[in-house]
Amino acid sequence: MNFFTVFSFNCFHSFHSFHLFQLLVSTIDFRYITDVITPEEAISMLKNAQEGKEERIEHLLVKGYPSYTTQVGWMGYSDATIQELCKKYLDLGFTAFKIKVGRDVNSDMKRCMLVRKEIGYENTLMIDANQIWDVNEAIEWVKKLSEYKPLFIEEPTSPDDVLGHATIAKALRPLGIGVATGEMCCNRVLFKQFLQAGGMQYCQIDSARIGGVNEILSVYLMAKKFNVPVIPHAGGVGLCEMVQHLQMWEYTSLSKSMKMIEFVDQQHDQFVYPTIVLNAKYQAPVEPGYSTELKAEAIENYEYPNGKEWQKMFQEGIFEEIKY
Numbered sequence: 571m572n573f574f575t576v577f578s579f580n581c582f583h584s585f586h587s588f589h590l591f592q593l594l595v596s597t598i599d600f601r602y603i604t605d606v607i608t609p610e611e612a613i614s615m616l617k618n619a620q621e622g623k624e625e626r627i628e629h630l631l632v633k634g635y636p637s638y639t640t641q642v643g644w645m646g647y648s649d650a651t652i653q654e655l656c657k658k659y660l661d662l663g664f665t666a667f668k669i670k671v672g673r674d675v676n677s678d679m680k681r682c683m684l685v686r687k688e689i690g691y692e693n694t695l696m697i698d699a700n701q702i703w704d705v706n707e708a709i710e711w712v713k714k715l716s717e718y719k720p721l722f723i724e725e726p727t728s729p730d731d732v733l734g735h736a737t738i739a740k741a742l743r744p745l746g747i748g749v750a751t752g753e754m755c756c757n758r759v760l761f762k763q764f765l766q767a768g769g770m771q772y773c774q775i776d777s778a779r780i781g782g783v784n785e786i787l788s789v790y791l792m793a794k795k796f797n798v799p800v801i802p803h804a805g806g807v808g809l810c811e812m813v814q815h816l817q818m819w820e821y822t823s824l825s826k827s828m829k830m831i832e833f834v835d836q837q838h839d840q841f842v843y844p845t846i847v848l849n850a851k852y853q854a855p856v857e858p859g860y861s862t863e864l865k866a867e868a869i870e871n872y873e874y875p876n877g878k879e880w881q882k883m884f885q886e887g888i889f890e891e892i893k894y
């Protein structure tokens with residue numbers, strides 16, 4: 571049984587459900603977060619999410635879970651490449667697109683315009699600055715991009731600056747632009763503060779950055795309490811594989827609403843049970859586990875420092891092998 575199925579299965583059986591909620595909640599460390607959420611509240615939130623659960627599971631199995639692509643607007647792409655990629659991902663069924671910004675404001679305006687021209691205003695555009703600005707600079711810069719109607723600005727400033735994010739969020743709210751962050755947040759306390767301060771309108775958990783599923787569940791519960799949608803970060807090897815389980819659980823068993831999961835179509839071939847995205851929808855995994863198992867040849871080729879590819883790069887002088 572996989573992660574998603576375990577939690578779903580739990581709740582098919584109402585006789586046991588209270589104890590199963592207790593069991594699930596008992597895996598979460600509530601220390602330092604009871605000012606926001608208590609175990610009792612968590613149990614009642616899970617109980618309240620039972621209604622319609624079987625229908626949601628059915629919907630998920632049939633329709634899949636929406637994704638967005640980050641592939642159309644990496645820095646350094648030519649206009650022609652951006653146009654080509656927008657067309658490609660539109661054809662693949664994507665309706666939400668994220669591009670990188672922050673190097674040059676005029677170039678960002680041009681790139682946003684280009685993407686909007688291709689995807690139209692009926693689709694969703696998001697922008698990601700990867701922590702490049704100071705707070706006031708972020709506000710001024712994003713204001714200049716506001717005419718392209720991004721849903722959110724991701725990581726506008728230092729990922730640790732809770733109050734800075736809140737200041738940016740407050741300034742951008744009248745423009746209808748939210749602040750998204752979380753991919754660099756490694757614990758529940760930081761998430762708690764972002765949520766309390768209004769510093770994140772979109773919560774971007776990273777399944778590998780936070781210390782395990784238990785801690786991630788606490789963030790999901792707090793985000794639900796603050797009514798902040800979780801749109802997980804998945805732009806990295808294996809992240810799509812892991813985060814799909816969490817997000818599908820969140821939909822079926824906690825928030826009852828679907829959001830989006832980031833999707834990058836790279837390196838899935840290295841996994842035994844790769845993510846499957848069809849028509850821009852993640853297909854619910856049916857295999858056991860958390861989908862993190864790498865193929866034997868992936869380890870053989872890429873394990874540091876003995877993998878074949880590393881050894882080749884050491885021999886070619888691309889990297890120096892460090893002997894411990």
Ligand SMILES: [Mg+2]
Pocket residue numbers: 698700724725753
């Ligand atoms: Mg990012």
